[in-house]
Amino acid sequence: MSDDNVCWQSVDYEGFEIHVSTRPKEPVRPGDTKPVRYTYIGYVCHPGANPALPGHTVAFHADGEDSFASTQDAQNEAVQVGRSVVDGTHPDLSVLSLVTSGV
Template identity: 65%
Template sequence: MTQYEGFEIHVAPLSKNQESDPPPASEAYTYVGYVCHPGANPKLPGHAVSFYAEGDIGFPSAQTALDEGMHVGRAVVDGTHPDLSVLSLVTSGV
């Protein structure tokens, strides 16, 4: 988790080895994450904007996946992500 521009960005790298048998030789990590206001409960509807690596995108290490997830989270906060925005968090007052 990191704080950025008044929001919290939470990212968790995940091993893709759990998803396939045999495990992939490379590109074995992905990520999931969300953006919320500090202290918000992300389990409640409208309290977080979730994101994840699209499709079969993989990363060679957990750190690389984490870094990319944080980059995507900052793009969501900055308003430069093509599909996601924190506007709903700002306008709902949550």
């Protein structure tokens, strides 16, 4: 789940950790000093879990068409998605596998 060139931020929430990384949606255009739009990837895990081990995380990412005007906007959305995974309100993802497997 990690990449040497990726910067991860972590938020503690309801006994879980939400890890998010923002990144440019597309390469910087000639003449621009920074990307125009951003996206995110993330995962939820128990504190101290090894994200490299299968079954220790619940991964999520922005939908293909989603993009954000700033890294802060992308990070805020990613944390909200992570919270919905933990809360059980995300339509497709849940931490149930982390709870029942004991990791």
